[in-house]
Amino acid sequence: MSSKKYKWNNLSRVPEAEGVYAWYLPLKISxxxxxxxxxxxxxxxxxxxxxxxxxxxxxxxxxxxxxxxxxxxxxxxxxxxxxxxxxxxxxxxxxxxxxxxxxxxxxxxxxxxxxxxxxSTAPNFASPIYIGMAKNLKSRIRKHQSLIQKYASRDYIALDGQSLSDEDRRDHNFAARVVARGIPETNMFVFIQEISTEIDTYKDIENLLNRINYPVLGKN
Structure with a gap:
């Protein structure tokens, strides 16, 4: 099983599949x-x-x-x-x-x-800034993209008082911190790894990868 890279402007091509994903931020100094x-x-x-x-x-x-x-x-x-x-x-x-x-x-x-x-060093010499998992990679990653765009446009979504799932809260938290750090989101890209199994081993893989890499925008 090979991993595949998707830039910010082609995240719509991410497949609707189970798997894990990692966000990277390549450094770009003008x-x-x-x-x-x-x-x-x-x-x-x-x-x-x-x-x-x-x-x-x-x-x-x-x-x-x-x-x-x-x-x-x-x-x-x-x-x-x-x-x-x-x-x-x-x-x-x-x-x-x-x-x-x-x-x-x-x-x-x-x-x-x-x-x-x-x-040129990302991702071979860079640690991911976030690692996640999904039943549907395309849906989850596009959700990240949408939330980042909303926070960046100051269209903040109030979390207080809302009944949100743990996954929703993690996604909002990630997007908010991307924007708070001033990260140029269009420079970001995603690597995905499809995992075709009948059991949800992508949950185990995501758990281990987070503990190996400790991404700076991981679960908080």
Whole structure:
């Protein structure tokens, strides 16, 4: 059984079959954005503003690459004998290595090749951002697409007070988080794996794949 890729604009071709699916987001850094950054870095370097130049590089990496893949906050609690108790959320703080920033500071145009290579790495070098299962792959994936479009257009669908199935809530949650992260949805694509069995093993496969890959927009 082979998997098949479907881009955003041809999801209508997904078959009505049982199986599992995974959403991917290939990184796309425009040549215009890179050119603007290079000009800013070179300008700051020429004026002796090294700290500003490096900060521009860090903000570019965070905004154009890492922020799409940040983990959701953890709920944590701390307590100990005769100690105060603490409870709350812990945010994921993406780290950018100083050596990477230094290399880009020394040679800003190397970003051009980095951007080109990153575009070609999905899915072979990328983890999926979401893994799901479906009795009808076409219906489920098209539902994801529709919800993402509605949230992106600010046509939000109130969940409070509505009687929704667990699957509906997961689908709304996924769509809302795609939009909240500023993910360019038309860049996304889906890989599907049809599973032709008389028993619903696609549920088991989806369960295991989520625990192997831990996609950042998985069940929350």
């Amino acid at each position: 040549s215009k954005d890179i050119s603007i950054l290079i000009d800013k870095v070179n300008k700051n370097k020429a004026e002796g503003l090294d700290t500003s130049a490096k900060q521009d590089i860090k903000e570019f990496i965070e905004g154009k690459i890492l922020n799409f893949y940040n983990e959701e906050p953890y709920d944590v609690s701390l307590d100990g004998a005769l100690k105060p108790k603490y409870k709350g959320k812990v945010q994921h703080i993406p780290t950018i290595s100083d050596s990477l920033v230094q290399r880009l500071y020394d040679d800003p145009p190397r970003l051009i090749e980095i951007g080109q290579v990153l575009i």
